[in-house]
Every structure is written in C-alpha cells, then in structure tokens.
Amino acid sequence: MAQITDASLRDIITERLNAVHVQVTDMSGGCGQAFTCVIVSPQFQGLNSLKRHRVVNAALKDEIAAIHAWTAKCQTPEEWERDNASAQPPLDGTVGGHVEGTTQ
Numbered sequence: 489m490a491q492i493t494d495a496s497l498r499d500i501i502t503e504r505l506n507a508v509h510v511q512v513t514d515m516s517g518g519c520g521q522a523f524t525c526v527i528v529s530p531q532f533q534g535l536n537s538l539k540r541h542r543v544v545n546a547a548l549k550d551e552i553a554a555i556h557a558w559t560a561k562c563q564t565p566e567e568w569e570r571d572n573a574s575a576q577p578p579l580d581g582t583v584g585g586h587v588e589g590t591t592q
Contacts, residue, residue: 491520497512504548505527505529507528507529509526523557523558524559525560526560527562529565
C-alpha cells in the first residue's frame with residue numbers, strides 16, 4: 489500500500505462513505521502516521537456514535553491498519569449544518585471583508 493496522505497484519505501472517505509464533507513488533518517507532521525478527521529455523510533443517519541465509528545472503521549479497515557493513530561468525528565449533513573450555523577465568525581478584525589474602522 490502506498491503511503492497514506494490526508495488527500496488520499498479524503499478521497500477514500502468521500503468515495504466509500506458517500507461523504508458530502510470531509511476534513512482530514514495529518515497530525516504526524518507529514519509522515520502519515522496520525523490523522524484526525526471530520527466526516528459528514530448521510531449514511532450516519534439514525535446511527536449512534538458507536539455505530540457510526542464502526543461503519544467508518546469497516547470502510548477504512550486497511551488504511552487504519554497502516555497508520556498509528558486515528559480519530560474521527562462523524563456527523564450527518566443536518567448535524568453539520570446545525571453546528572456550523574451556530575458557529576461564531578472568526579475574530580480576524582474584518583466585517584464583510586473590510587477591516588473594522590475603515591470606510592472602504
């Protein structure tokens with residue numbers, strides 16, 4: 489098996505789990521041995537957290553066996569939308585794309 493990357497995992501998860509949103513982060517500094525991810529898929533509808541993780545682990549059995557550490561947050565599209573709708577905008581000093589305190 490070729491080295492696992494965040495991009496290859498994202499592609500695999502999207503394909504195998506019909507995911508509508510996938511965020512994969514390589515937590516190992518680039519060596520491909522520790523990943524954390526957010527997976528949003530309609531396949532999780534009606535499943536509790538344990539069953540969702542079992543679905544993911546079964547779909548990524550070979551990939552998970554080849555890496556050292558793996559964590560996943562599994563959500564339905566509805567849960568993802570709800571959580572992101574309530575998220576606060578970033579505190580980067582801009583409002584509508586303009587720096588606060590300017591007239592342009």
